[in-house]
Amino acid sequence: MVNNPKSIFTIDVEDYYHVTEERGEPPVSKWDELPSIVEKGFYALLELLDQNQVKATCFFLGYIANRFPHLVREAQKRGHEIGSHGMYHRIIYKMSRDEFYQDCLNSKQILEDISGEKVECFRSPSFSFTTSTPWFYEVLAQIGFVSDSSLFPVKRDFGGFATDNIKPHWITAESGRICEFPISVAPLFGKDICFFGGGYLRLFPLKVILHMHRKLSRQGIPTMFYIHPREIYPQHPRLKMNWSNYFKAYVNMHSVQSKLQAILQSSSFVTCHEYMRTELKEI
Ligand SMILES: [Zn+2]
Numbered sequence: 001m002v003n004n005p006k007s008i009f010t011i012d013v014e015d016y017y018h019v020t021e022e023r024g025e026p027p028v029s030k031w032d033e034l035p036s037i038v039e040k041g042f043y044a045l046l047e048l049l050d051q052n053q054v055k056a057t058c059f060f061l062g063y064i065a066n067r068f069p070h071l072v073r074e075a076q077k078r079g080h081e082i083g084s085h086g087m088y089h090r091i092i093y094k095m096s097r098d099e100f101y102q103d104c105l106n107s108k109q110i111l112e113d114i115s116g117e118k119v120e121c122f123r124s125p126s127f128s129f130t131t132s133t134p135w136f137y138e139v140l141a142q143i144g145f146v147s148d149s150s151l152f153p154v155k156r157d158f159g160g161f162a163t164d165n166i167k168p169h170w171i172t173a174e175s176g177r178i179c180e181f182p183i184s185v186a187p188l189f190g191k192d193i194c195f196f197g198g199g200y201l202r203l204f205p206l207k208v209i210l211h212m213h214r215k216l217s218r219q220g221i222p223t224m225f226y227i228h229p230r231e232i233y234p235q236h237p238r239l240k241m242n243w244s245n246y247f248k249a250y251v252n253m254h255s256v257q258s259k260l261q262a263i264l265q266s267s268s269f270v271t272c273h274e275y276m277r278t279e280l281k282e283i
Contacts, residue, residue: 005222007213007267008181008275009056010083010149010197011045012123013038013064013071016230016237018089019249020126020158024239028088031063037236038064041229042071046078048232048257052264056080057149057271059123062087062107065114072114081271083121084108084145091128092150093159097135105143120146121272127152127183130159141176147272149181149224154192167221168275170282179280181272184224186212197226202252206259210266217267222275225263231256 015038019025026034049056058075060082065072076082087107092100104122111119122145129136129150140148148171152160166185171178185192194200195212213223230236234253241249276282 005217005220006270006275006279007217007223007225008272009049009054009264009269010123010224010226010272011042011056011058012085012226012228013042013058013060013075014085014089014228015064016233017239018061018125018228019239019241020089020091022157023245023249024241025089028063032067035237036067037233038229039068039071041231041233041236043074044232045227045229045260046074046080048260048264049080050078052261054264054269055271055274056269057083057121057273059083059085059121059149060107060111061085061089062110063089065107065110069114072111076115076117081121081273082111082115082117082119083123083149083272084111084119085123086125089125091126091158092124092136093128093130093132097139100133100135101139101143104139104145108143108145118144120144122148122150124150126158127156128159130161137171137178138173138175140178141173145178146176147179147181147276149183149272151180151182152194153182153185154194168280179272179276179282181224181275183226184216184221186215188212196223198228198231199248199251201225201227201259202231202255206255206262209259210262213263213266222279223267227256227260232260
């Protein structure tokens with residue numbers, strides 16, 4: 001059992017078709033007509049977290065919260081932190097500053113109305129915060145967020161922001177400070193790679209994931225894990241996409257349950273809010 005540093009487990013609460021436009025995400029106008037598996041997947045994740053007595057930060061898409069408000073209440077009842085994943089899963093660098101402000105504010109208000117609590121943590125769809133969105137943190141601070149987990153510290157399909165700063169750290173914007181929780185990466189053959197969420201977690205063997213997790217822990221870096229409800233519900237409908245995107249979206253779906261079980265037992269976990277309170281001692 002690794003005691004320090006605490007790790008962070010997060011869920012992006014969205015449906016199976018929220019895969020970004022480039023990978024075949026249907027337009028928002030069609031969403032209401034589509035079958036949904038978010039309840040099945042999310043409840044399965046909540047059960048797994050309960051079994052392992054782990055509290056997570058759940059980044060809800062505003063659209064999902066609106067359609068399934070009981071999921072927000074259920075997560076809250078079980079002691080998890082409610083965060084925002086934006087309103088309509090829009091890529092940040094494809095929005096103007098004003099569009100981002102509105103999308104972000106809508107999701108925050110919906111989540112606060114449902115939960116009756118302040119929602120203070122944000123994660124952008126597809127980690128799409130980049131150097132072309134210099135207003136990103138300022139907008140979050142203006143709206144009243146105090147933390148974010150959108151920084152993917154290496155280049156990837158939908159952005160990424162190359163930096164060596166992979167520990168939680170403070171960003172000072174004009175309207176306030178934001179605590180950034182970067183997505184974890186670890187070096188393999190001289191290249192920083194993520195092993196700890198989504199397609200990366202499905203692709204790499206459990207032994208490698210746990211080895212890299214321990215490596216970060218020894219350096220005092222908390223590992224940030226992330227997963228989506230569809231990934232624990234392998235029978236969800238498949239979208240049409242090219243071979244490479246299909247591989248990334250659906251590889252090793254059946255490995256997720258057992259990998260998560262082992263990961264959740266490998267460390268002690270806190271939410272982003274708890275990490276700020278207990279580890280950074282700043283709130
Ligand atoms: Zn997402």
